[in-house]
């Protein structure tokens with residue numbers, strides 16, 4: 043894990059960097075500024091210590107956030123409500139307008155329709171009248187017997203028409219005549235006013251003629267009144283009637299329109315009112331519902347995120363809620379993690395028959411038992427897991443990668459031969475004549491696609507790597523000899539593959555042998571859950587002969603098929619990471635490691651950390667010894683440039699900055715040393731009894747800092763030669779450089795002394811050492827340091843007990859005191875005897891009793907001591923046989939430091 047900056051930790055805790063720095067200072071953790079980086083050990087210490095503060099802070103922040111969220115939600119709801127009301131009002135307005143205009147239009151339309159209707163009725167009436175007149179004319183002009191003849195009818199029509207026209211002409215002539223007569227009459231009247239005789243005749247003529255014509259005209263059969271020649275009275279009447287009815291009609295429509303308008307307005311307003319009421323009534327409930335929905339969604343999103351992260355880290359999501367504890371956790375630490383009283387755990391342990399103290403470490407089994415007993419879920423984190431990285435790639439960055447394959451099988455079933463045959467295939471195709479060298483892995487190409495084979499010496503190594511968190515295999519090729527069938531290691535290999543969740547492709551080998559029986563192998567494997575596809579199972583089987591090279595292509599293609607099913611992908615465009623497959627120390631080239639890249643691209647020159655080793659990739663070689671400039675996911679390459687040899691299964695990772703790589707390697711090394719040291723301290727169920735019976739082993743822990751590595755080695759060498767039978771000397775940490783605060787913290791935690799050669803403590807380290815009572819010894823010459831350490835070692839040896847005589851008293855007489863017993867009347871002849879001293883009764887040079895004083899008196903008073911030359915009365919505990927003349931020797935037992 044990378045170091046964590048103070049600023050980012052402060053951010054995580056929801057506090058300012060300054061505040062966190064204050065806490066760090068209190069906890070004596072060295073950090074100068076927000077950009078200071080903290081090692082993981084400190085980070086977890088800080089997390090643990092600040093947990094209550096952080097939790098309180100988180101709760102505060104959460105409450106604030108919730109309040110803000112609620113306020114925002116309320117505001118949003120109010121806004122939404124206002125907007126809703128506004129929308130409803132606007133809608134109501136629009137609706138009203140629409141309805142009003144619709145009503146007006148409807149009224150207009152209705153008026154138009156009524157007018158049209160009226161006109162239509164008029165027309166109909168006129169037409170009916172015309173028709174009636176026509177029929178009447180026909181009745182008059184044509185004999186009844188002639189009716190029905192079409193031709194006659196036509197003639198009749200024409201005749202009628204002629205009659206009508208003739209009468210019309212006559213009427214006009216009559217009218218003209220009447221008008222002329224009128225004009226004449228008026229002229230005559232004007233003349234009569236001047237001469238009498240001429241004025242009466244024309245007036246009479248006109249008055250007699252006009253009614254006659256009028257009568258005749260009124261009795262005329264075919265002229266429909268009011269149509270072509272409407273009678274003035276009729277027309278006037280009609281006009282009046284029409285005007286009145288029109289007036290009535292207009293009133294009705296406008297009333298209708300007004301009513302429609304009023305109705306629509308009221309209805310729209312009513313609807314709007316109801317909508318607003320409904321909205322306001324529901325708004326509270328809606329707000330609540332919206333809030334609940336938001337909370338539900340947020341909780342679900344949180345849960346999904348958690349599961350996603352867990353899966354990305356390869357953790358079973360079900361274990362997410364489990365309390366995480368490190369392997370080798372102490373009773374106190376477990377109690378802390380589970381938030382229960384340590385006594386509770388101690389009690390349970392006692393009942394389980396394994397009494398442990400607070401500071402003692404617990405085995406995984408015990409931790410699980412206790413957690414189970416408490417009804418709690420627990421997840422024990424291995425040191426590898428603690429140290430491992432978790433990466434998360436965006437799915438869009440993932441690109442297909444070749445499969446990585448491990449060959450497993452029973453001894454002598456042909457694993458090596460098969461790998462050779464496979465390698466030969468690849469070499470023969472692409473680098474004829476090329477020499478394959480052993481780098482722990484090999485890559486072959488078939489049909490333009492690659493496969494990486496990892497050579498593991500057996501399934502134990504495979505599982506050992508897996509146990510260390512190394513996920514290096516995508517597909518297992520299980521080699522089973524066709525003549526031998528399923529054997530014990532075949533079954534083990536199946537179990538290991540299944541435990542790792544890796545699919546198995548079976549290579550039934552040695553099919554060239556006369557007694558080969560590939561079908562029997564298939565049948566036998568069914569029993570172990572490895573079922574051929576052709577029999578409805580999941581496993582692909584290929585018959586091969588590694589010796590003859592038969593079926594190898596088929597096997598490779600089958601592996602690719604299996605890989606296709608797995609859809610293997612990785613992100614190549616990032617810093618490389620992966621696992622060490624093999625590490626060795628090469629005489630000429632130094633530490634060499636074969637790495638399998640499982641993410642990103644590894645380049646020559648990259649700053650890399652592999653387990654506790656670090657360095658820059660100086661060179662990169664493939665299995666043919668050819669230089670490579672880069673290695674992409676699923677590539678296995680040999681790298682040079684590490685400062686030490688890493689272990690198989692170690693994780694490797696590229697850093698942008700070499701200093702980070704070094705820091706992580708050093709941190710891992712330190713952690714490993716502390717773990718190693720803790721292993722001595724930690725007790726397990728198995729070693730508990732032995733430890734209790736063994737004599738206490740003393741240890742002298744040292745932190746050694748020097749100006750050169752040589753001094754450290756010289757000291758380690760000299761210490762190694764010392765007698766360590768009674769005091770074991772542990773160098774718990776050594777490094778080149780000044781004595782730092784970190785060194786002091788480590789020494790304080792491990793009860794160690796700091797020894798410096800040619801280096802001085804930094805000012806802060808000195809202050810801290812003073813506060814923590816950590817001794818810092820600095821030297822310029824090694825032998826002086828060795829002398830001091832030797833002296834300290836001797837000082838730590840168990841001290842011897844020595845007797846120191848304090849005084850002698852002679853018994854001059856004896857007397858019995860009721861209820862007290864025998865008392866010796868004595869004279870102190872030497873030294874000073876004390877009440878707390880031990881006493882030996884010596885008679886004639888022989889010790890007759892050894893014990894303690896029961897009483898010491900001078901006269902009647904109890905006293906604490908009596909000096910030489912004084913008399914006193916002395917009683918001896920559980921001894922009543924004191925005789926006159928006995929010598930009482932008083933002495934003390936004191937512990938004296940050994941000088942060897």
Ligand SMILES: Nc1nc2c(ncn2[C@@H]2O[C@H](COP(=O)(O)OP(=O)(O)OP(=O)(O)O)[C@@H](O)[C@H]2O)c(=O)[nH]1
Nearest residue numbers: 452453454455456457458459460551552587588589
């Ligand atoms: N006839 C025949 N013999 C084979 C075949 N494959 C391997 N052998 C022989 O079987 C023996 C064992 O082969 P290895 O490849 O060493 O087997 P292994 O499984 O690697 O053996 P260990 O490494 O000891 O576990 C050798 O003598 C091979 O020559 C094959 O396909 N046909």
